[in-house]
Amino acid sequence: MTDGRTLRTLLQGNVVHGLLCAGLRGTTPVLESEALASAIERFLAASDALAAAGIGEFEVNPMVLARGSEGYELVALDCLVTLSNFAASGLAPDSDGRPVNKAQAARPVANIARILEPRSAAVIGVSEKGMNNGRIILRNLIENGFDTSRLYVIKPGLDAIDGCRCVPDVASLPEKVDLFVLVVPAASTPATLEQIAVHDKAWSVIVIPGGLEEKAGSQSIVSHMRKALEEARSQGKGPLINGGNCLGIRSVPGKYNTLFIPEHKLPMPKGVVAPLAVISQSGAFAICRISKHPSINPKYTITCGNQMDLTIGDYLDFLADDPDLRIYAVYVEGFKPLDGEKALAACRRITAAGKTVIFYRAGRTQAGAGAAASHTASIAGDYPVTRHLFAQAGAVVCDSLDEFDDAITLFTLLDGRKAQGNRLAAVSNAGFECVAIADNLGGMVLSTYTEETRKELEEIFRAARIADIVDVHNPLDLTPMAGDEAYERSFRALLLDPNADLGIVGIVPLTVMMNTLAADPAVHQEDVTRDDSIAARYGRLARETSKPFVAVVDTGPLYDPLCRELERHGVPVFRTADRALRMLERWRNSPAAR
Numbered sequence: 001m002t003d004g005r006t007l008r009t010l011l012q013g014n015v016v017h018g019l020l021c022a023g024l025r026g027t028t029p030v031l032e033s034e035a036l037a038s039a040i041e042r043f044l045a046a047s048d049a050l051a052a053a054g055i056g057e058f059e060v061n062p063m064v065l066a067r068g069s070e071g072y073e074l075v076a077l078d079c080l081v082t083l084s085n086f087a088a089s090g091l092a093p094d095s096d097g098r099p100v101n102k103a104q105a106a107r108p109v110a111n112i113a114r115i116l117e118p119r120s121a122a123v124i125g126v127s128e129k130g131m132n133n134g135r136i137i138l139r140n141l142i143e144n145g146f147d148t149s150r151l152y153v154i155k156p157g158l159d160a161i162d163g164c165r166c167v168p169d170v171a172s173l174p175e176k177v178d179l180f181v182l183v184v185p186a187a188s189t190p191a192t193l194e195q196i197a198v199h200d201k202a203w204s205v206i207v208i209p210g211g212l213e214e215k216a217g218s219q220s221i222v223s224h225m226r227k228a229l230e231e232a233r234s235q236g237k238g239p240l241i242n243g244g245n246c247l248g249i250r251s252v253p254g255k256y257n258t259l260f261i262p263e264h265k266l267p268m269p270k271g272v273v274a275p276l277a278v279i280s281q282s283g284a285f286a287i288c289r290i291s292k293h294p295s296i297n298p299k300y301t302i303t304c305g306n307q308m309d310l311t312i313g314d315y316l317d318f319l320a321d322d323p324d325l326r327i328y329a330v331y332v333e334g335f336k337p338l339d340g341e342k343a344l345a346a347c348r349r350i351t352a353a354g355k356t357v358i359f360y361r362a363g364r365t366q367a368g369a370g371a372a373a374s375h376t377a378s379i380a381g382d383y384p385v386t387r388h389l390f391a392q393a394g395a396v397v398c399d400s401l402d403e404f405d406d407a408i409t410l411f412t413l414l415d416g417r418k419a420q421g422n423r424l425a426a427v428s429n430a431g432f433e434c435v436a437i438a439d440n441l442g443g444m445v446l447s448t449y450t451e452e453t454r455k456e457l458e459e460i461f462r463a464a465r466i467a468d469i470v471d472v473h474n475p476l477d478l479t480p481m482a483g484d485e486a487y488e489r490s491f492r493a494l495l496l497d498p499n500a501d502l503g504i505v506g507i508v509p510l511t512v513m514m515n516t517l518a519a520d521p522a523v524h525q526e527d528v529t530r531d532d533s534i535a536a537r538y539g540r541l542a543r544e545t546s547k548p549f550v551a552v553v554d555t556g557p558l559y560d561p562l563c564r565e566l567e568r569h570g571v572p573v574f575r576t577a578d579r580a581l582r583m584l585e586r587w588r589n590s591p592a593a594r
Helices: 004-012 015-021 033-052 109-116 133-143 186-198 219-234 283-292 312-319 339-352 366-376 383-392 401-413 431-439 451-463 484-496 534-544 557-568 577-588
Strands: 055-060 063-068 071-076 079-083 091-093 099-101 121-124 151-154 164-167 179-182 204-207 240-243 249-251 274-280 298-303 327-332 356-361 423-428 502-506 549-552
Touching: 004 015, 004 033, 015 033, 033 055, 033 071, 033 099, 109 204, 109 240, 109 249, 109 312, 121 133, 133 151, 179 186, 186 204, 186 219, 274 283, 274 312, 274 401, 283 298, 283 327, 283 401, 312 327, 312 339, 327 339, 327 401, 339 356, 339 383, 356 383, 356 401, 401 577, 423 431, 423 484, 431 502, 431 577, 451 484, 484 502, 484 534, 502 577, 534 549, 534 557, 549 577
Parallel strands: 121 151, 121 179, 151 164, 179 204, 204 240, 274 298, 274 327, 327 356, 423 502, 502 549
Antiparallel strands: 055 079, 063 071, 091 099, 249 298
16 A cells, blocks of 8 residues: 555655664665665565465565675565465455455445445334334334335234334335344344345345354354345345444434434434544444534444444545545554555545545454454554554554544534644643643644733733733733623734734633533522523534634533533533643644645
8 A cells, every 4th residue: 555655755764774774873875765765665576466375474584785796785584475265355455465354345335325325125023012133223213304205124913113104024125225224132143134035125234133154153143144245246236234233323314213222322413413433343332432422413423343344445535525524533453454554545535635534453462453453353463563554545544442532523513624733832730731731732833922912911901900910921821700792802813913823712610700610509609501601602603703712611521511511612622721722633634624
């Protein structure tokens, strides 16, 4: 995946390149820079042929400099070759010798459109009396506005469930449905898939059950299932499959949700649809993101589990050109053979278009890789390699789950805004936070004020009766004596100053001068949802200016309602100033902010 230009850029900052080619620390260059780049390029050029020959790894170590007839040259002293079972991985060379995943090449991936925005659907595994997973999924489909006249339940002996027509078996479906949701036990899954394929009754299937590829002893079940699928596809039939071992998909435009969590346990985001797709192998990871971001309503939330058919790379590639999407939040535990390459290529297309890929790679250690294999049957590759490749492709690669959540918050809520420069306007009502802001600027600088802004601030201080204790600085420390109006007016003046490009406002909300608590009339008169609250004030500021800014609320859970209210108004919130500035700096340097 590394082209010549990227390779040469990377070499410029590499210490080995410096020692050999750049005269590092006063040494004499002994090798032309181009000779080193050329040697590495020959390795890259040979990689496909080596893979096709069944070689999994090819390592030269050490490679030394030896004096030749025309100066120094690179000579390999030792090499190590590791063989791989090429055929067992489902790979075969194409006419050019490049490895191809045979199973993936045969899939009708264009049908992803039907799985994401189906017009007809069927569910199997719905309980008539109890509220099992199948019944929850059926209810979710209905409550999301899916057309019940084209929503069927496979259930013998009944005419209807929840107003949806029942049919006794797969063969009795009155039409070939766009989406079939399969919620039967794992042991019954292959037979059901075979019926769907043989009778050509679905364009796509979401397989919810686990216990397939990730469970020891399931090989015969999986083999039977794959054989039925291959036979159907050889005849131009055979559905596209998402899963198994997944929670499925929530699609706002598709008007459905197979995440079998009842609304009282996981309220779904409402309102404006965010230009965000969450693509996750883990279903639990995806629903935890929904729970942690109640003000962000993704267009798609996709959980693909084992990737037994559809993969992370497939979804990224298909959605890369979606005009409604600008942020792709991706959680990966491991790639199917060659799917990492497909995902990287899609990532490059997305970031080249000025969009954002937020990427988290799990299964980084031996223990983590083992857990991933038992969870979603993924083979976790070398983490440092994966990390650097996706960073080179332009992704925002996150090292922690907190960072992943911070990136979702910031990139989604600042979507459409641009960073015109690096001059930061900063306000807080706590001295420690002003110091923390100044200590964590990264590539940003504190903005200066025009004389007009200085005079405006002094007038605000006088009106708020804090002129005797507050001076004009950046960061501006308003002290706990500033109320909501002075707080908002001061930050507005700093942010809108022509010398400021972006802003950060720290809110230490414990002061009695501010309205920052959820309503509790028996105890106090505050209500953070009022129009005069600090959250509503900053929400209005966010709508009035295109300049990006973030808020910090460095407190405990008592002030969670304040954070939720700020984000509901479109203001990104972080719980510490250093986290806020680290992510603001990453956003500022991303294609999305340019």
